[in-house]
Structure formats: structure tokens, C-alpha cells
Amino acid sequence: MKSAVIVQQRLRNTRLPCKGRLMLPNGRSVTEEVLVRCQDIRNAGLVILAVPDGPADDFWIEDAMNAGAALFRGPEADVLKRYRQAADHYAVDTVLRVTADCQLLDSAQCELVFSKVHSGRYDFAANSGPGSHSLGWSCEAFTADLLRQADDTSTDPVAREHVGPGPMALAKAPAWITIPEEGAHLRPSIDTLADYVATLRVFQKQMREAA
Secondary structure (H helix, E strand, C coil): CCEEEEEECCCCCCCCCCHHHCECCCCCEHHHHHHHHHHCCCCCCCEEEEEECCHHHCCHHHHHHHCCCEEEEECCCCHHHHHHHHHHHCCCCEEEEEECCCCCCCHHHHHHHHHHHHCCCCCEEECCCCCCCCCCCCCEEEEHHHHHHHHHHCCCHHHHHHCCHHHHHHCCCEEECCCCCCCCCCCCCCCCHHHHHHHHHHHHHHHHHHC
């Protein structure tokens, strides 16, 4: 069974454009940090950065190369289609979806979610169920077959943009992992400049503690 983490990214973020290119204290961009953390997910055979196919997004090539990730380019607005095409291009059987603005991504949590689908007992798994503190930590795993079905049948604009709702609606055997409240006071995703400043402080603190 071939698996892949597919990380979505684009230049024209509406809330904070170019946020994926913001630099962190460790010398990596936000996008590179996410990709490197995805490489630490032990049951991920491949990490793919999936970006729009327009010339404005050419510079993500460097981020993918720096992090040792594969690159796929597809439709900008139809992210569900982009995921389906990336999965087909690299012939993967299971997919873990991650967004590229979660620079404090917990690879152990992702590994736990991914393992549910790898077991063969579930066709969809996520850590964003009821009572879960998943903002900025969230990920979803699903079979490539479920992804293809969602792409073929989903007409809801939300499902086309956010990917996960399509496979989730079609899942026959979903699994939900609850993220504990510890760390919920952090905001590990970046949507505003204030989020970015808070992230810098977290990284600086971690680097001081590791020194």
C-alpha cells in the first residue's frame, strides 16, 4: 500500500497573502517547516506539496526541494480536484491531508490518524471530531478510492475547496481521534500577523529550551 501526505498551498491566501513564505527563527519558511514535520510521519511514504499551476506559484518549487518533498501542480480553486490528480499522478492508495499554514504540526498526531486508515478497518479518519482541540493541528486521512468518489460526485463549493468534507460524507467506516486540551491555548496556524508573531515567540522559546 503506497501512502502520501499531501500538503496544500497557494500564494493568494485571502486572509494573509504569502504567509507560507514567512520565515521562522530556525531559518525555514512556514511551508518548509510543515513539509519537514510531515517527513517525520513514519507511515507516510511520500510527502507532496500540491500547489496551483499558475506562474504566480512557481516559487513553491524551491520550498519543496528544500524540504525533500515532491511537487504537484493542479487547479487553484478546485482543491479537491488538485488532491485527486496528485494522488493519481503518484499512484497512492491512502492520503493524509495537511494544510501548509500549520507550522506547529504534531507528526505523532498525524501518524495516529493515518494509522487508522492504514489498518484497513477505516476508510476515513480525522482528529477534528467533537470535543477535539484541533485548530491548527487538524489532519484527515482517507483512501484514494474515497477521494476519487468525492471528486466525481461532490458539487458543494465547500467540499471542493476544503477537500475533507467530500470523503467524510462518503465514508462507510470513519474513525475520530480526539486531541487533548493540552496545547489548546496555542494557535498553531497562521491567519493574521498576530498569529505569526505568536508563532515566532513559540519557536524562540523552544530554541532557547533546546540550547
